[in-house]
Amino acid sequence: MKAKPLNADSSTEEKIKAAARKLFTQQGFAAVRTRDIASEAGINLALLNYYFRSKEKLFEIIMLENLGHFFQGVAIIVNDEKTSFYKKIELLVDFYVTRLLNNPDVPLFVLNEARNNPQKLPMQFNLMDSFFMKQFFTEVKAGKVKAMNPGHLLINIMGLSIFPFAAKPMIQRVRGISDKEYESLMIERKKLVPEWIKSMLEVKK
Amino acid sequence: MKAKPLNADSSTEEKIKAAARKLFTQQGFAAVRTRDIASEAGINLALLNYYFRSKEKLFEIIMLENLGHFFQGVAIIVNDEKTSFYKKIELLVDFYVTRLLNNPDVPLFVLNEARNNPQKLPMQFNLMDSFFMKQFFTEVKAGKVKAMNPGHLLINIMGLSIFPFAAKPMIQRVRGISDKEYESLMIERKKLVPEWIKSMLEVKK
DNA sequence: GTCTATAATTCGATAGAC
């Protein structure tokens, strides 16, 4: 078995992937030119086609990576039988916000891809069959949380966690705040969103 | 002054605009070919350039229309001095959901545009100076609602109202529900989102 | 593996007939 080179991340292949990841994620497939990727990677256009056969192949690799950012880890969180219902909400929000702080362009990319190529989304992963959902129904039956269509719960968790990243440029425009301020707002949300979700689920006396 | 033709909506110009609106809104500027627009409109490519000088000009028209869907009406709602703080929240949510039920592709389009061309967004419209925000601060000072960074309030209202439309294909994929079911979920949200926002703002005793 | 040069295709835009 061949040993991986020590500097796998600085190999030419990785440089191209890094450039492609940046540009594709920010601008989408159609808006990016392979020339731009090559230039961003500091290499030649021909070399890009030498490593990856085509623009499509390279894009698919990046897409799978980005989808991973979105779905990887979620399955583990929602199916852990040792954590409580509310703890899972905290973990989910923290997971999304933490990951997206480092990859703020991923949400729009994934949402666009989901619309343009829904068949490429991981289908096996059915949130409705998760242990998290079982816990939700248990809480509802016990009268501990308000009954609602579980779709609302999922939309609310994701909407409150993910939307602010997808809408960052728009919100910064209508509010006029800096990148730094926006980041600290997002960090605040790690704590606030679970509290809000809790309030929404609270049974009124 | 010349009278408008009675069938303005079926004129060639309108047919082209309708086709462009559909394709640009669904796929974005770069992914759409002028040939596709012409074909969708049932006319020739040359005719498209006869009516609108270029792809860019046509796109700008569509973009302004779509931005209108998003911002038009919001300014009126948030600056009405006769409606209460909570009433405005109800009106905002209803406005977004109602409009987006008929234009479900607009949110992703606007979010993409806001990122790609932030300078083209209407800047004059500063939500922070609105009467709605004054009312929020009044409520906070009176101890009637929880204090929070007003950015969170805006993000939450928009996230809970708009995100489900931007994420529709993804959510349908992970939940496996039909278009019809999804629509009734959205209609439910007109009533539920304002209630949830209220819960989030409630001062705990 | 990496480059230069170029082939092959696509796409926006126009010329010119009707």
Add this chain to the structure above:
DNA sequence: GTCTATCGAATTATAGAC
């Protein structure tokens, strides 16, 4: 106003030298 035919620029992909 509307069409066919085509130009010219841009872009993906490859051939071939080093």
